[in-house]
Amino acid sequence: MKVLRTLVQVLFLGGVVALLLRGLAGHTPNTCEYYCPFGGLVALYPLARYKAYACALTELNVALLVSVLVLTVVSKKSFCGWVCPLGTVQEWLGRLGGKLFRRRFRLPKGVDRVLMNLRYVVLIAVPVLTFTVWKFDLGFRAYDPFYILFTWGGHETAAFSFYIVIGVLAAALLIPFFWCRYLCPMGAAMDPLSRAGALRIRRNRDTCTDCGECDKACPHAIPVSRVDEVTARNCTNCLDCIEECPVEGALELSWFGK
Ligand code: SF4
Ligand code: SF4
Incomplete structure (x- = not known):
């Protein structure tokens, strides 16, 4: 991507x-x-x-x-x-x-x-x-x-x-x-x-290790590791957080966080 x-x-x-x-x-x-x-x-x-x-x-x-x-x-x-x-x-x-x-x-x-x-x-x-x-x-x-x-x-x-x-x-x-x-x-x-945008990043609590790499990766300073789904108005769906997440499947693109 x-x-x-x-x-x-x-x-x-x-x-x-x-x-x-x-x-x-x-x-x-x-x-x-x-x-x-x-x-x-x-x-x-x-x-x-x-x-x-x-x-x-x-x-x-x-x-x-x-x-x-x-x-x-x-x-x-x-x-x-x-x-x-x-x-x-x-x-x-x-x-x-x-x-x-x-x-x-x-x-x-x-x-x-x-x-x-x-x-x-x-x-x-x-x-x-x-x-x-x-x-x-x-x-x-x-x-x-x-x-x-x-x-x-x-x-x-x-x-x-x-x-x-x-x-x-x-x-x-x-x-x-x-x-x-x-x-x-x-x-x-x-x-x-943008707040209501359907395609958004979803965090899987069960697999997330709270390492915080996604927070560091986000160029818009969105605290990805502290939310279940990214609804922040500034998210550009650049996918940098997914790229940097070390745990497969902990972050993924979703429709309405589902
Ligand atoms: S997709 Fe990009 S802008 Fe949105 S939370 Fe992830 S790193 Fe930040
Ligand atoms: S980078 Fe992945 S594993 Fe680390 S806090 Fe973010 S979602 Fe969780």
């Missing part, structure tokens, strides 16, 4: 890098925003009110939003752990950081919990700013590390945009999935559905 996940990640990351290179070579406009599911969420208000799409958004963004939400109902945040190219880049940087610093840094629990709520602020602020301050233009592009990284100088980006993306990537070296954990509005939108 690990090989399959890596293949899927490489496929999607390769796709956006190909788009980036074509854009930089002048063959196509820098268009990764056409494939952004969060764009579908931003599109909902003008679509409902004016029957029109804002700026560069299209029905494809809405279709991708619906697809990602359906995937979340089925398999929690698999989109983040298997598909999202920015998630992949952060995952690989996190592994590199782990090797360089020989540890994963974590913020104190209270600070971590408060900062995780920043994602909801971003989730509300981006559409509100889009329809007020930015006058239906996608002004978030200048602050969005996905857009900045995979267009490298697309519309609206400014000098400070590059500092944002460099800061986010540097932070991911130290704190696993820094952007996803504290700032990603798409992740925030997926949270309630």
Whole structure:
């Protein structure tokens, strides 16, 4: 499964890098925003009110939003752990950081919990700013590390945009999935559905030895060894915990924990 996940990640990351290179070579406009599911969420208000799409958004963004939400109902945040190219880049940087610093840094629990709520602020602020301050233009592009990284100088980006993306990537070296954990509005939108996601990790109490290897393996700091099934909103079904568990069958993927 690990090989399959890596293949899927490489496929999607390769796709956006190909788009980036074509854009930089002048063959196509820098268009990764056409494939952004969060764009579908931003599109909902003008679509409902004016029957029109804002700026560069299209029905494809809405279709991708619906697809990602359906995937979340089925398999929690698999989109983040298997598909999202920015998630992949952060995952690989996190592994590199782990090797360089020989540890994963974590913020104190209270600070971590408060900062995780920043994602909801971003989730509300981006559409509100889009329809007020930015006058239906996608002004978030200048602050969005996905857009900045995979267009490298697309519309609206400014000098400070590059500092944002460099800061986010540097932070991911130290704190696993820094952007996803504290700032990603798409992740925030997926949270309630992810909690209910059907495909989830189940721990078999009878065979588990409480060694805690699964807790150490989880890049999202989920205490796998202390639950019977992983319902945590941040679980991406990356399967790292299963890979690291030394006891065959102690952890497995299940439908609704059955
Ligand atoms: S390591 Fe396990 S619990 Fe943690 S995110 Fe991956 S699948 Fe979910
Ligand atoms: S790694 Fe496996 S055996 Fe160890 S605590 Fe986790 S589920 Fe139990």
